Amino acid sequence: MMAPVLKVTDLKKAYGAIQAVGGVSFEVMPGEIFGVIGPNGSGKTTMFNSVLGQISPDAGAIELNGKNITGLSPLELSRRGVGRTFQTLQVFGKMTVRDNLIVAAQEHTGSMFGRMFAPPDSGLGAKADALIDQFRIRHVADSLANTLSYGQQKLVDIAMAFMAEPDLVLLDEPCAGVNPSLVGGISTLLKDLNRTRKGSFVVIEHNMDFVMDLCHRIMVMVEGRVLAIGTPAEIRANKEVLDAYLGN
Numbered sequence: 001m002m003a004p005v006l007k008v009t010d011l012k013k014a015y016g017a018i019q020a021v022g023g024v025s026f027e028v029m030p031g032e033i034f035g036v037i038g039p040n041g042s043g044k045t046t047m048f049n050s051v052l053g054q055i056s057p058d059a060g061a062i063e064l065n066g067k068n069i070t071g072l073s074p075l076e077l078s079r080r081g082v083g084r085t086f087q088t089l090q091v092f093g094k095m096t097v098r099d100n101l102i103v104a105a106q107e108h109t110g111s112m113f114g115r116m117f118a119p120p121d122s123g124l125g126a127k128a129d130a131l132i133d134q135f136r137i138r139h140v141a142d143s144l145a146n147t148l149s150y151g152q153q154k155l156v157d158i159a160m161a162f163m164a165e166p167d168l169v170l171l172d173e174p175c176a177g178v179n180p181s182l183v184g185g186i187s188t189l190l191k192d193l194n195r196t197r198k199g200s201f202v203v204i205e206h207n208m209d210f211v212m213d214l215c216h217r218i219m220v221m222v223e224g225r226v227l228a229i230g231t232p233a234e235i236r237a238n239k240e241v242l243d244a245y246l247g248n
């Protein structure tokens, strides 16, 4: 039987009296695109940030490829093959698209010296160019990021997460703020990355059509707990999910 890439067991995190995450368990399999949905305040971001080492959970275990990674720093996780995107853009506006990608990979190595003194390319240019082509942003590769549309910047932001060739990428609302006409393109792109780069993705997203189209399995969170985990068809047919999610 295949072992999970990510295994989260009974994760808990409270903020004072608010139990943001109240005992969440799930597994993400190799090559799987795993969606996380739920009403506002259901604990998705808190769960994400716990997995990514951004906050310390109160209890629970997080394993990456069978190794305990609970409490490791974001940089250490990045070195172990975990990438992420944020809800808000992380691109450097005054750098070109290509340089943004190169810096993203240097961040991964944690090389301050490299970041400050290395020639702009640092041997990472070929990797950046491959992603620029895969993301179809060749025409803006030498433009400053702040001259791009929000949707294009979002693509650069996602591409940055893939520079370190991660095994597991956590994407926090990749469609947030993106023009609806571009949402289908992001879905196609993520499917393409999943197929060609063989990584596993965990995707938080409020856009239900996007999640249903993209994800192999979906976890529904409500009030810090897991209400259901299943295929898009199973989630669509689950009455409890419809009540909890659409009732919000």
Ligand SMILES: Nc1ncnc2c1ncn2[C@@H]1O[C@H](COP(=O)(O)OP(=O)(O)OP(=O)(O)O)[C@@H](O)[C@H]1O
Pocket: 015, 018, 019, 020, 021, 038, 039, 040, 041, 042, 043, 044, 045, 046, 047
């Ligand atoms: N730093 C914090 N301090 C206090 N309470 C917090 C903090 N972060 C989250 N919470 C609370 O924890 C609960 C879960 O929040 P969380 O952001 O994880 O939910 P979410 O499902 O990601 O929501 P959204 O879909 O709106 O992003 C909410 O009640 C929220 O107000």
